[in-house]
Amino acid sequence: EAQVTQNPRYLITVTGKKLTVTCSQNMNHEYMSWYRQDPGLGLRQIYYSMNVEVTDKGDVPEGYKVSRKEKRNFPLILESPSPNQTSLYFCASSLSMGYNEQFFGPGTRLTVL
């Protein structure tokens, strides 16, 4: 089954404790992206990757890191999480950057205390 998976689905942590949210897709997609969803703000892009070893900042990259060492994986790293990073995070992928349809993962709800 073609899908985008994220782990964990739910995470509660404390300020400053490094964490990683994993994202994996099995569709051989070149393009992957991370978004955060906050009430009333829709989805805002954090980082994206057009291919292996190619990443770039989105609209709200501060406080986040990403890496793309393999085509299927695109982890999101929070080196020192803060309460303003409490949010719902979505990973997405598509065949290429300009391709019409992005496939979204189920989301990761992160709470930083």
Place this chain on the structure above:
Amino acid sequence: GDSVTQMEGPVTLSEEAFLTINCTYTATGYPSLFWYVQYPGEGLQLLLKATKADDKGSNKGFEATYRKETTSFHLEKGSVQVSDSAVYFCALRNAGNMLTFGGGTRLMVKP
């Protein structure tokens, strides 16, 4: 910069009622326009799209027409069902291929 504005929700309707969710956008050039749907506990799914002016996107009884003169892409459905209860996001993709989302509109359909 680009922006998408949607009507604030929640929108509460009875089953079989007519649905309109307004969406307007600001962008340079000729963006592609999308509606995504998010069912409870799930990620977003593409519902429909339109890539040029006067195009009509349609899927699952939903429709939206790309109106360049009013910079709008309103979502409509003639008869909603309880299973349509979800959050709906309007989005655009500009020439740089970046997606910009609206704030989302929650639809609740009562039996």
